[in-house]
Amino acid sequence: MPSLPSSSVADPTPPDFSGLWVALVTPFRADGAVDHAALAALARRLAAAPIAGFVVCGSTGEAAALDEPEQDAVLATVAEAAPGVRRIMGVSGHHLGRTAARLGSLAGAGLAGVLLPAPVYIRPSQAGLLDWFGQLADRSPAPVLIYDIPYRTGSTLARETLLALAAHPRIAGIKDCGGDADKTRALIADGRLQVLAGEDANIFATVAEGGAGAIAASAHVHTARLARVIALLRDDRLAEARALWQPLLPLMEALFAEPNPGPMKALLAARGEMAAVLRAPMTAASEALCARLQALDAAVDAAG
Numbered sequence: 001m002p003s004l005p006s007s008s009v010a011d012p013t014p015p016d017f018s019g020l021w022v023a024l025v026t027p028f029r030a031d032g033a034v035d036h037a038a039l040a041a042l043a044r045r046l047a048a049a050p051i052a053g054f055v056v057c058g059s060t061g062e063a064a065a066l067d068e069p070e071q072d073a074v075l076a077t078v079a080e081a082a083p084g085v086r087r088i089m090g091v092s093g094h095h096l097g098r099t100a101a102r103l104g105s106l107a108g109a110g111l112a113g114v115l116l117p118a119p120v121y122i123r124p125s126q127a128g129l130l131d132w133f134g135q136l137a138d139r140s141p142a143p144v145l146i147y148d149i150p151y152r153t154g155s156t157l158a159r160e161t162l163l164a165l166a167a168h169p170r171i172a173g174i175k176d177c178g179g180d181a182d183k184t185r186a187l188i189a190d191g192r193l194q195v196l197a198g199e200d201a202n203i204f205a206t207v208a209e210g211g212a213g214a215i216a217a218s219a220h221v222h223t224a225r226l227a228r229v230i231a232l233l234r235d236d237r238l239a240e241a242r243a244l245w246q247p248l249l250p251l252m253e254a255l256f257a258e259p260n261p262g263p264m265k266a267l268l269a270a271r272g273e274m275a276a277v278l279r280a281p282m283t284a285a286s287e288a289l290c291a292r293l294q295a296l297d298a299a300v301d302a303a304g
């Protein structure tokens with residue numbers, strides 16, 4: 001196994017990423033511009049729930065369709081609307097120098113962390129992935145969460161690679177969309193990375209097996225309920241957690257029945273919180289799914 005490049009000095013206190021992080025959508029107006037008023041109102045509403053914080057400009061935030069000034073403006077709006085809530089910023093790319101420079105540009109942003117995926121489109125070797133994350137972590141102004149999402153990046157991070165990266169003092173956790181339960185368990189057993197479920201339907205299993213929490217797009221709705229599920233699981237109160245979780249699952253599955261974040265934006269639009277507008281190539285959810293989402297959303301409320 002290749003070794004890590006040189007790294008920075010360890011943080012004295014390891015950061016705590018446990019709990020529920022909301023992977024924020026970026027609302028757009030009908031003319032396609034970022035709807036900062038809707039974003040601020042959304043951040044204020046969610047800040048009242050017991051969340052760990054926000055993930056800004058992740059895949060749910062349509063970061064790939066935002067230029068850097070827009071991403072900075074989105075981050076600023078969230079920080080201003082909910083100043084007491086921690087923020088993780090998504091940073092992705094496939095050019096090492098430009099991605100490192102982007103990280104450097106966020107130095108004064110007061111971030112709790114950055115969420116870094118593998119370089120998209122390139123499909124490097126495991127040694128190349130180790131180098132990518134190691135070099136970026138060396139230069140990151142905030143603790144790094146590895147975003148393991150092979151179906152978006154095209155690169156699978158092997159268990160050995162992740163365990164090697166866990167030795168880096170700036171790499172604190174993983175958003176786990178890896179689709180490999182054995183790998184998830186090995187990381188939890190190893191204990192150095194905080195494992196956050198990144199697939200909404202896997203939240204229960206991951207946290208029940210010792211994961212620290214979740215980063216979830218579905219957390220825009222029934223937020224307190226989902227946060228409670230995680231808290232109960234972390235407290236070994238399985239039956240109570242299951243009772244709250246089960247009514248959420250059909251809605252969660254429907255929220256990913258079409259490409260995220262179309263369904264979530266449709267539901268938030270039906271609640272009057274924003275327009276159901278996405279930037280190309282993402283598309284709005286179908287009318288049939290919108291109707292189903294509203295029925296499933298009401299069913300969670302009815303479940304009490």
Ligand SMILES: O=C(O)C1=N[C@H](C(=O)O)C[C@H](O)C1
Pocket residue numbers: 023055058059060061149152198199200215216217218260
């Ligand atoms: O943006 C995120 O973070 C999330 N992305 C996943 C995705 O790739 O669609 C879903 C998850 O709920 C949060």
